Amino acid sequence: MIAREWHGWTTPENADAYETFLRETVIPTTEARGIPGYAGVQVLRRAISPDEVEFKTIFYFANLAAVKAFAGDAYETAYIPDGARALLKRFAPRATHYEVAVRVDQARGHMSHLTCDAELRHYISANLREFAIHSSAVAAGKRAAAVALTVVHVAEAPAISGIPFEAGWENQAALLL
Structure with missing residues (x-):
């Protein structure tokens, strides 16, 4: 499995709008493409100063072919969708790719600490x-x-x-x- 990591930074005023853009536009558009080997995404957010909020996206793919289906042959170049540039203060020009050595997810359906009364x-x-x-x-x-x-x-x-x-x-x- 390959993890594609990318960073973008925005102002506190634009942070909620950017998160909404990711949640309501970028992620659904990616999922609608039906890319074979696309395995999900995480969006991480943190305020790093009074002036800046950092976002890290980590897309997961089964293999490099799936990454290329998502980002093209120049897959290390950051993919900045339309609409994102207006909300971002700055962004990393390149994405970093990692081979996932260990990934532990909670098994689906085994959330024993939750009950439905x-x-x-x-x-x-x-x-x-x-x-x-x-x-x-x-x-x-x-x-x-x-x-x-x-x-x-x-x-x-x-x-x-x-x-x-x-x-x-x-x-x-x-x-x-």
Whole structure:
């Protein structure tokens, strides 16, 4: 597996807009391309000074051919999508690629510390969109647990614990986390 790491910096005023751009434009566009070997992405964010917020994106690919399908033959050159330049203060001109030596992900569906009690089941039973609308009535800790549990269940199967999930809700669930 190959990890493609890239850094961009923005102002605190543009940081939320840039994160939204990544979440709502860059990531869905990348996923919609259906690149064979694309294995996901992480977006990391930190304030490094009162004037600057750093973003690090780490895209995962099965192999170098998948990286090239994403970025082209000049794959070490940074890919800066339209719209990003206006939000970024500066950015690394090149992406760095690593062979992933060790990666440990929590097994899907094995979040034993989370439970779905009757109250939570009530709020997520119709569908995740309704849950998002009504979740303000659920205590913050329970809401976070329900969203995490929902993500796992939606990704694992269309119906678990008597909760009728609709296909395709995993992206919306991830946005709520």
